[in-house]
Amino acid sequence: xxxxxxxxxxxxxxxxxxxxxxxxxxxxxxxxxxxxxxxxxxxxxxxxxxxxxxxxxxxxxxxxxxxxxxxxxxxxxxxxxxxxxxxxxxxxxxxxxxxxxxxxxxxxxxxxxxxxxxxxxxxxxxxxxxxxxxxxxxxxxxxxxxxxxxxxxxxxxxxxxxxxxxxxxxxxxxxxxxxxxxxxxxxxxxxx
Numbered sequence: 001x002x003x004x005x006x007x008x009x010x011x012x013x014x015x016x017x018x019x020x021x022x023x024x025x026x027x028x029x030x031x032x033x034x035x036x037x038x039x040x041x042x043x044x045x046x047x048x049x050x051x052x053x054x055x056x057x058x059x060x061x062x063x064x065x066x067x068x069x070x071x072x073x074x075x076x077x078x079x080x081x082x083x084x085x086x087x088x089x090x091x092x093x094x095x096x097x098x099x100x101x102x103x104x105x106x107x108x109x110x111x112x113x114x115x116x117x118x119x120x121x122x123x124x125x126x127x128x129x130x131x132x133x134x135x136x137x138x139x140x141x142x143x144x145x146x147x148x149x150x151x152x153x154x155x156x157x158x159x160x161x162x163x164x165x166x167x168x169x170x171x172x173x174x175x176x177x178x179x180x181x182x183x184x185x186x187x188x189x190x191x192x
Contacts, residue, residue, distance in 0.1 A: 008037075009039050010031065010037070012032075012038060013040075013041045014043070014044050018052065018055065018077055022054075039066075039068075040067070040068045040069070042068060042069065045078070049125075053128060053131075056135075069089045070091070070096065071091070074096045075097030076097060090155030090167070092154065092156050092169075095152055095153070095154060096155075097150065097151070101121070129143055129147070
C-alpha cells in the first residue's frame, strides 16, 4: 500500500448548514469510490431540501457503504443523508429534529408563481417524507407524528425505537503510549 493512500474509510464532516457547504459535500462524496466505504459525521441543523435530496441521491445511487454518526445535531434536511447511511450511530447526547419541510421564496414572487411553488412544494414534501420513512424503516404515520408540529428526538430515543445504534462516549486516548485515565473503581465492602 502506498504511503499517500488513505487507510480506512473516507471521513466526511457534514457540519453547519448543508446549503452553505453543498459544493464541498458533493465533491467529498464523489471522491469516495462507487460502493466504497465512508463515515459521515453529522452536526448540522439541516438546509435546503434540494441539497438534502441531492446528498441522499449520491449516497444511494453510488451505492456507498456509508456509516452516519451524529456527533451533535442532525436536524431537518440533514435527516435524509443520515437515513441513507447503511449504518447509523448516535450518542446519548445526539439530537435530531423532525419537522415538516419549510420553504421560503424571494419577496417579488407574483401570485401565479407562488401558487405553482405551493403545488410543487406540497408534492416534494410528500415524496421526501415517503422516502425518509422508507429509509428509516418506519411508517409514514409515525413520521407524521414526529413531524407535526415537530419533535426533538434524542439518540437514546431513536436507539430504543430500533432505528440506530447507540454508542457510549469513552475518554479519548490522546497519546497512543498512554491510556486515558479511567474513573476509579468503586471499592467493594468485604463481609465480616
